[in-house]
Amino acid sequence: MLPHAEMVHWAFAAGILLVGLCLLCEAIVGEEVWQLRPWRKYLWPGLAFGLGVLLWPVMAFFTNSSIHMYAHGSWAEVLMLAGGAELGLVRGRLRSPLWRLTWPVAFVVTGTAFIVHEQNPWLFARSAFLHHLLGWTFVIAAIFPLLLVWRPRSAVLQACFALTIVTVSVMLFADRDVAPIFGHLSPLAGSPHR
Numbered sequence: 001m002l003p004h005a006e007m008v009h010w011a012f013a014a015g016i017l018l019v020g021l022c023l024l025c026e027a028i029v030g031e032e033v034w035q036l037r038p039w040r041k042y043l044w045p046g047l048a049f050g051l052g053v054l055l056w057p058v059m060a061f062f063t064n065s066s067i068h069m070y071a072h073g074s075w076a077e078v079l080m081l082a083g084g085a086e087l088g089l090v091r092g093r094l095r096s097p098l099w100r101l102t103w104p105v106a107f108v109v110t111g112t113a114f115i116v117h118e119q120n121p122w123l124f125a126r127s128a129f130l131h132h133l134l135g136w137t138f139v140i141a142a143i144f145p146l147l148l149v150w151r152p153r154s155a156v157l158q159a160c161f162a163l164t165i166v167t168v169s170v171m172l173f174a175d176r177d178v179a180p181i182f183g184h185l186s187p188l189a190g191s192p193h194r
Contacts, residue, residue, distance in 0.1 A: 012054075012058075012172060052083055078102070078106035107139070111139035118131035118135070130172075
C-alpha cells in the first residue's frame with residue numbers, strides 16, 4: 001500500500017524547512033557565529049545531501065510514470081551535487097568558490113523539472129497549481145544563489161536564499177493530491193480527499 005503523494009511531499013517539506021531555517025539562522029547571526037560550534041557548519045549541507053539521497057527511493061517506489069522518475073532522479077542528483085559541494089567547501093576539501101554555482105544550477109534544474117513533469121494546467125487541482133508555482137519559484141529565485149557566488153557575505157542575499165527555501169517548504173506543506181485551488185477543481189481530477 002502506497003501512501004498518498006502529499007505524505008511524501010510533507011516529509012520532504014519538513015526536511016526542506018530544516019534546511020531553510022538553518023540557512024536563515026546562519027544569515028541572521030553571521031557565518032562566524034554560526035560556525036563557533038564545528039558541527040553546525042555541516043548541518044544544512046548534510047541535510048541537503050541527505051534529502052537528495054532520500055529522493056532516490058521516492059523515485060524508485062513512489063512514482064507512476066517515466067516523467068516523474070526523471071524529475072525525481074534529476075532532483076536527487078542536483079541536490080546531492082549541491083549539498084556535497086557545500087560539504088566539500090566547509091570541510092576545506094574544495095577551495096574554489098565557483099563550486100557554489102551548483103546551487104543556482106540545482107534551482108534551475110529543479111524548477112524546470114517541476115514545470116515539465118506537471119502535465120495538467122495551473123487550475124486543474126491544487127497539486128498542479130503548486131507544481132507550477134514551485135517550478136517558477138525555483139527558476140526565478142535561482143538569482144539569489146547565483147549572486148551569492150560573487151557576494152558571499154551579503155546578509156540580504158543569504159536571507160533571500162534562506163527565505164526561498166522556507167517558502168518552498170510551505171508550498172510543499174500546502175500540497176494535496178486532489179483538492180480545489182481557489183475554489184476550482186477540474187471534474188477530470190476526481191473527488192477531493194482530505
